[in-house]
Amino acid sequence: MEKHEYPSFKDKFLMVKSNSFKYSLAYLGCFLGFSLIAIAIVVDIVISKASFNLQNIARLYETNPVHWIILTSPFFLTALFFIMGKMITERELRIDQQLEKEKRQLTLLEQFINALENERFDTSVSSSFDNKKLAGQLESFRDKLYEGKITEERRLWENQGLASFGDLLRRFNGTEKLEDEVIRFLVKYLSCNQGSLFLLNENNSELLQLKACYAFDKKKYVSGCIAVGQGQVGQCFLEGETIYLLDVPQNYIKITSGLGTANPNCIVIVPVKYNEQVTGVIEVASFTKLDNNQVKFLEKCAEAFASVIQSARMNQNVKQLLNESQQQTEELRSQEEEMRQNMEELQATQEQISRQMEENNQVKLLLEARERVLALTTILSESDLYGTITYINPKFTEVSQYRPEELIGKGHNKVRHPDMPKELFKIMWSRIKKGEIFRGVVKNRKKDGGHYWVDAVIVPVFQDGKIIKYIGARYHIIDDMLAEKLYEKQLIALGIESNLILQD
Template sequence: MESFSNTYSGTYNFLSLNNHTFKYRMAYLGAFLGVTLIIIAMVVDLFAKDLPFTFESVDILYTSNPTHWIILTSPFFLTTLFYAMGRMIGEQEYKIEQQLQREKDQFSMLEQFIAELENGNYTASVSQEFENATVAGQLEHFRDKLLEGKSAEERRAWENQGLASFGDLLRSVSDIDKLSDDAIRYIVKYLSCNQGSVYILNEHDADTLDMKACYAFDRKKFGSQTIGVGQGLVGQCFLEKEPVILYDVPRNYIKITSGLGMATPSCVVIVPLKHNNEVAGVIEVASFHRLEEYHIKFLEKVAEAFASVVLSARSNQDIKRLLEESQVHMEELRSQEEEMRQSLEELQSVQEQMVRQLSENVNMKNQLEAREKVLGLTTILSESDLYGTITFVNDRFCEVSQYSADELIGQGHNFVRHPDMPAEIFARMWKLLKRGQPFQGIIKNRKKDGTHYWVDATIMPVIENGKIVKYIGARYHIKDDTHAQRLFLRQLNTLGLLSPAVV
């Protein structure tokens, strides 16, 4: 800074000296021009008047032409004018030089800042003496971008190196228990964590996770622990297939849930061993420093690679077991082949018998369908539950009652009951039905338009496993009203419901 001040001071003195010389040179030039103008005016006037160049002639000129007296003042006037012009031009040049020097100093500050960035010093800042705040802000923003890019590149290199080393580790070990132990040791050390553990889904119990390895404070931990799927944060992580991150760890968390020791870390990260949306287990790490987002992303990628190996090993074990089982089955099949050959003839004879039986069943089905059609055309059919609620009606029921099936289903049978029917008949009907006995009788029902129709009804209870489950009613429409009334009166007389006067 001191050398800069000395340089600036010397430049200022040099410029001042040049300005001082320039304005006097301009004054000398003005004086010279003034004298030259006087001489030229006298020579021209003498030549015009044809006078000799003598003092007497000059005296005559000044006496006869007063203009020469005015011209005589031109050296003083031009000297003053040119001196002022020289001074003004010098000051302007000094300002220009000063502006150029300031711009040079500003550019030097930029060069120094860019040189710092080229040398990798991303903490450098633009000098506070730099005047353009907008440019300074843009340059520092560019510096921040470079720093961010450098950090991102360093994180990528760190991650790629870690994944490559972890991949070598996965290829070098085939045993799951040994692999779990080596993997958690590598992860804890590479992430500079303090503790870690690996939980793998139990092969024989899909509801439990077994702790396969535990590593803490630069040494292997020995112990066994089983956690249920969905139990605690480890079980929840396995169940939900999503990472769990704790920055505010409860004091008793480690002791109760993780099995990592008695210390309380400041950061716990739990990630599922997930590959192709299939989870094989869980990795849990704990640290006394906060893990950054790129650490957690690295841990997720490591867990995915680890899960791929575990699932592949499990798959190979399953394939091996299936091959062994298939060999056993092949031996059994060979022993059963002879029995199957012997049974084949029996099956052929049974098949012939079944074909005959099938033909008889088809004929019986056709007969039943024909009977069902005849029954549907001639008989009013309905079904009801234990409370008399209609659950089924056939087309004949709807045709005679003038109601649609939707209007009838869900209604009680008293929906079509005619008001003239005595309640005693229905009381007797329910008494018989609840005993499991059928009911027969002449019933007068009411149509949708309010008119009546007579039916000869038979209602049977349906019994399953000793209990009544529903009722089925079959009714025949009595179209002759006089005949129906005569039958109805006979029924009342039989039941003792007919008064002596009517008889």
């Protein structure tokens, strides 16, 4: 249905003004017409030197037909001036109406911009705004502003929560009271209805013991154990991955309130994991759905709590070791006399150690020389267990064109060339995680987008029987054709399909 716009007071005023102007010009034309008639009669009578009377005027019209033409001038000039006035006033009226329309359009834009300044993001550009393309761009800009505001609010919410959670972890020395405070904080900050904390039993590694339970601003004094792998909680501990349930089975868990008992609509089960070591599980239940930002926040809190638990248990082990050390000290005191008797032997041993240290210094100098040679010929790097670069040598920066600060702290995929298939790196990680050495021909990417081939050897480094890092030694293959042939031969041996376009 079309929207009819009624003329405003200003429009009516302009219409009256334009009509007045038209009639004024018409009166002027009529006056000029009669003036022209009078002038023509006076001029002819003066030229003919006749007296001014009706008879002489009548004679002029009889002898000079031009006066009959001039007699029509009042009608002609009145019509002409009226039409001119009408055209001028209509043009002015159109200009005024266009200006008024543009003013209304600017007012609509100002209203929309003011709404955005006041963060009323549900406001849309008025349907009366004519420039639909600009309206669409403005509404798209509004949506981006709204998304940015939501993102910033979520980031601020997460940072404040992590800061508060960190303060909570620092306030408590023991883990017994901390367990209750942790689950209470998480339930309240996430606006959930209930939460539970399960930790691995120190005496039985097959059982998860319920350490804390919190619901509706109250601590629940309940106890229980769940076997590892039993139910969703046990499965979460076993797999070490977050479980997110929206379709909650009936009778899985009940949330009790003043209005009765109901099944939750959302359950999130997060492993308490740090350095890939799972020590427990946190489970929260809510009537409302938790978004991805809240789930990630819960995972970060669980990781921080896991580090505290592991530190506490480590401290407990240290105390136990200290007690054992004290007992050993008592035993050592009883052996002091025997040690005195062995002083001479120790002095001799010290002399031998001194000689050995001199030999070690020579070996050290030899190793340093070898390292210098390696730095000139070999592309070396070290990374942690997740592939994050922790060290590169000058040869690495020379070939890759990256500065050390551009690579350290980043993953090796920064220099990974897009031609390299993912299957090759899966095989590499599979081998080195098992403690095996991986060797292969790899195409890497330079900083300028170019490439270089290397014969890479990745070696796991062990400490106390565990892998603590990986060292990669690479030899630059200058000849691209040779490198491509070796690479294709390698893929055939590994059973990987090649997507590399060989050079002629």
